[in-house]
Every structure is written in C-alpha cells, then in structure tokens.
Amino acid sequence: MAFPEEYKDRVKKINEYLMRSLDIIENKNLKAAMAHYPAAGGKRLRPLLATIVSEAVGGKPEAAIPFGAALEIIHNFTLVHDDVMDEDDTRRGIRTVHATYGIPEAILSGDALFARAFEVALDSDADDTDLVRLVDILARSVRLLAEGQQMDIDFENAKTVTSADYMKMVELKTAVLYSAAARGGAVIGRGTDVQEEALAEYGRLIGLGFQIWDDVLDLRSDQQTFGKPVLNDIRNGKKTLIVVQALEDLHGPEREEFLSVLGKKNAKQQELERARDILENAGAIDHATKVADGLIAEAKKGLKVVKNQTHKKALSDFADYLVKRKT
C-alpha cells in the first residue's frame, strides 16, 4: 500500500478529532461557517506529518493528533481568510466560506478557528513545558504566515520579483507550517534537541518542495485530476518560481506575449494554454520540478537522525509523495 493510503485509519482519527473539536461552538451559524472547510475533507498532510514524526522520535503517533488538528485548524482558518482577500468564490469545487455565508461570517469564523486551534493544542498529552513550546510554535508560525501572505500581496504590485523573493515568500507562507508540524511532532514524541532541529529543517524543505510542486500541477495537470481549475495561477498573475524564472530568461515577442496573458482575469483558455506552452518551452517548468526534487533529496538527507528504518522510510515516503502527487 502506497502513501497516503496506508494512513487511512489515522486520517480517520484525525478527522474525527478535528470535527469533534468544533462541538464546543454554541452558535449554529458560527459553527457552520467554521466547519465548512474542515468538513469538506482534505489530505490532512500537516497533522499526518506531526504523527509520523512523533512516532519517528520514539513517541506515540496518536499523541500528536491534537497538535496536528490544531495545525489543520490553522491551515483552514488561513484558507478562509485568504479566500476573502483573493475574492475567490470557489475552492476545490465547493463554494468558499464568504461566498456561502458572507464576508463578516468568513472573517469571524476564521478568527474563531484560530482561537480554537490554541485550545485544541493545549489538549495534547504533554507536560506544561512542552505545551508552552507547542503554543510558541503555533503562534510564531501564524505570525510568519502573515508575513508570507503580505509578501504575496506586495508581489502583485512589485515591478520585479526574484527567485530569492519567491523562495522567501513560500518559506513563510507554506514551509513554516510543515516545519511546525515536524517540530511539534518531535516535541510531543520527546525527541532530542538534535532530532527536533533536524526534523524541523526536513519539514521546512519538504514544505518548499510541496509548494513548488503545487505550482507545477497548476500548469501540467488537468482540472479533473487536480481537483481544482488549472492555469489559475497565470490568470491570477501569480509570481510563482516558474514565472519568475521564465521572466528572467524570456526575451522578445514571447516575453511580450506571456506578459500580456499573465494576470489577465478574462483570458481565454487558448491564451492560458499558449502562456503555459511558453513557460514549458522556456524550460521553466522543468527547472521548477528539478528545484522541488532537489529540496526533497536535501530533506531526506536530514533523516539520518531517525534510527528506526521503518520510521525513516515513512518520512522519506512522505517527502516523495509531496512532489509526486497528482492532486
């Protein structure tokens, strides 16, 4: 059984814990808005990672479920607020929270999810010193996520965005939460300081790989496989690594043609596909897959702190999955 099917039972437990954690909400409008994304499913990669790391350093995987659920709740809260900021009406085939319940509800339910995440993290079976560590990890992560989201907003109006800018933004906006999942798992599993640092770095690297692969899928997948509309990043003018790289390499009429479609909200399918082909021909998509593969290889090197071969393989498979997935 390949990843992630082998974790089906664990994902089920995570989902049960996650949905149960919203039972405490009294107001039914608030609760419905809060549950909208969590109930719509998801791969639960961040909670899974926390449980796998907890196990890898000698702890119980289940011990990391509350912290993992807290990460998932935070991830969902950022999706709710990001959708309002981006004015997106759909997310992975369902109506966004604000499109369904209104902007005030979306802002408020995001805030309530965020608050709830901290309560849920405190539900972890850990001593007070470790609970303080977990809270610190979560709070710091969201602060950095906000810095990343702000960079992303700033990019929209930036004249030039370099590869380094892009990597910094993805580090903050995506990698921080994967790193937090791994670090928190190491804290809960009571790994050594060396293990914690190495696994946090592993998490950071696979988080970067995850995002770059996501940008690739937007260009190379099809809507049915990907589960969401493709070529959306071009339409939205997103400065992904692929686009940034292509803009460094492209010259003349191809560059002009690409720029004329990038960020064109009403671009026709044909224009989007032509822009995609320009990126493909410039080798920018291949380049991105190589960067992602390199990050995953680098991440796996850090796994030497995990002695048990089964657990090491689990983390290695997890890393590979992030840049092989089709969805």
Add this chain to the structure above:
Amino acid sequence: MAFPEEYKDRVKKINEYLMRSLDIIENKNLKAAMAHYPAAGGKRLRPLLATIVSEAVGGKPEAAIPFGAALEIIHNFTLVHDDVMDEDDTRRGIRTVHATYGIPEAILSGDALFARAFEVALDSDADDTDLVRLVDILARSVRLLAEGQQMDIDFENAKTVTSADYMKMVELKTAVLYSAAARGGAVIGRGTDVQEEALAEYGRLIGLGFQIWDDVLDLRSDQQTFGKPVLNDIRNGKKTLIVVQALEDLHGPEREEFLSVLGKKNAKQQELERARDILENAGAIDHATKVADGLIAEAKKGLKVVKNQTHKKALSDFADYLVKRKT
C-alpha cells in the same frame, strides 16, 4: 489624583511594551497596519486591570504587563476585524485600518496581531503551568468573543431581541475580556483559587457595566466629549439594552416613530435626536444606568477577597470609573 490619572506612569510602560512588541514584524506594510490602532492610543483599561489585580493578590503589577499587552493586542485585533465587518470608515476620529490600508491588509494585520498576542503572553514572568493557564484564558476568551460577535450579527436580522439576549451577547463580546484581564492578573500575581474566581467574576460584572455605560454615552454624550460620533447606535440599528427595554415598553405612534429611525442609515440629526428623546422619555436610558450601577455595586461586593485596603480601593475605583467616565 483620580483614576485613571494616577496610573499615568503604568500606562506609559504598557504603551512602550505594546509598541515594542510589534518591532519583530519585518514587513513594513504589515507592521504599519498592525500598529495603526495601538499607536492611536487608548485608555489601556484591560492591561491596567490585569496589573491592578496582580498587585491586589500580592504580586508585582509590572509582572502582568506582557499578559495585559496581549489582551490589548487582542482587543485591537477585534476592532480591526469588527470595522471590516461593520464597514466603518472611521473609529474615534481616525480612519479605520481597512479604509487606510485596504480590506486584505486589515484582515491580515488582525490575524498577525492575534498570533503576536500569544507570543507576547508567553513572555510573562511566570512558570510553565501558569503560562499554560494564561494561553488557555486568552484562547477561550477569543472563542467566546467570536460567539458574542456572531450573536450581535444575528441580532440584526432577529425579529425580537430580549434583555436576556442582550446581556448574553455583551457578556460574550465585552465582559469576557475584562474577566480574562482580572483572572490573568490573579494567576500572574499567584492569588488563591478563591481570589481568582472572585476577581474573574468582578471582571465579568464590571465588563457588563462598562458596555451598558458605553451604550448610554452614545445617547447622552456629545461628539466632542465622547471622542466619537454620538447617536451612532440608533443609526446602525443596534439592539442595545436601552433599545430592547424601550421596545418592550413603547406602544402606539411613539413606537412606530422610534422604529422608523432605528437602523436608518441616512437618518437626519433631528430624527436621531427625536429617537433619543423617545428613549429618554420612556425611561429606558435611566433604566440602563441603574442596571450598570447595580452591576458595579455587585462587582464591588466580590472584592472582599482582597485584604489590603489600598488595593481593594484601587479595584473599587476602577469599577466606579467604568460607569462614570465621559469618554
């Protein structure tokens, strides 16, 4: 020297700590939006309360400054998000965050403030067990605040709102944070469990009194004294205790006239004043001041857990100030 002038030095320290706590933010757009309200000043009532309670149970007042600042940051984050939800362009004479920086920035800077509040609370000089308590107090408070804000939103479309509904909403939306300030102060000052519970209840009661008095000021103050436009609650159709009470008592043409102005966004000053007079004549404003006074008296009874007479008087003065203030 009357309250709150005697705490001038302490407020200065709170402000310094508060503003310094935002230094860590790297992105200057994000930082500017986050600092917009904290830099605009404020009475810092919640942090002050935390320091006074800490002292009253035998701790140092300064020890509660980080936790107090965390409460103030949370209070400010809710103002930023509430202003987006209410589409208000001004707050106490300054442009709101979203009016100044845009809606995405307002949502994001609110989230970042919220995250930062937890980091700041962890900066408290307390052992890990108490830090966990403080985090729990903050997280629970924001969850309940969200329930209160949702009730407030629900009220707008509700056919009838009772006094009990209103008190429940204010309890969640306002009293919870005053209660948290007092409870956190008791934890930091290492008060007994009995002191903590009694002072949390004192905080809850004065928080209710504070809000009811705020509703009174909106009707009886003038813009220059109050520091913000008056009669705004009528224009916005807010179901305050005063309005709820009046609607239970008013009949016939006065009721019709009042209802025709309540929530009328483009109401003329004369109409608003006439609506205010109807409330005044119905005795609803007097009734609210009596309820507020009763809550403050009740709160002060709970202060018997404070043995030192100076500290007891400080908390008694604090409670009185909340329903005597003109601004």
